[in-house]
Amino acid sequence: MRNVTLFAAALSSLALTACGGYGHAGAGVAGAQATRVTATETEFKIALSRPSLTPGTYVFVAVNKGHVAHSLEIVGPGVSGKRIAGTIAPGQSKTLTATLRKGTYELYCPVDGHKRLGMDVKIAVGPAATSPPLTTTTETGVTGGGYGTGGGGY
Ligand SMILES: [Cu+2]
Helix, strand or coil: CHHHHHHHHHHHHHHHHHCCCCCCCCCCCCCCCCEEEEEEEECCEEEECCCEECCEEEEEEEEECCCCCECCEEEECCEEEEECCCCECCCCEEEEEEEECCEEEEEECCCCCCCCCCCEEEEEECCCCCCCCCCCCCCCCCCCCCCCCCCCCC
């Protein structure tokens, strides 16, 4: 019956992998496929694991890698000052779930003065497909143009 044992072991390791191995929040939170984005907090900076996102529900995992308590708050279209309750002790992490739509969101540390010190990051939420940047890309002075020069061979 060695085979059966092996098979069972394989199955259970598969199951673990599928659940990410930790904190799989119970059964069926129907349809809510939240993507995790890590926000690493230090003095005084927030580094996101992804610079831009597409509309959807996200779980921001705020990891405090600094030496003082931090927290995390998000504002943007449809989200007005949603924050992690209390603070995150150094070495700890907490999560903040937010549903984002198209637009620009701001993530910052709401602990006294930390935002001003630099714990403030913007995140662009755009369409899923790759699209040209919305901001004006000034492409003036296209030199040469590639034709009309050289030759005049008539
Ligand atoms: Cu802070």
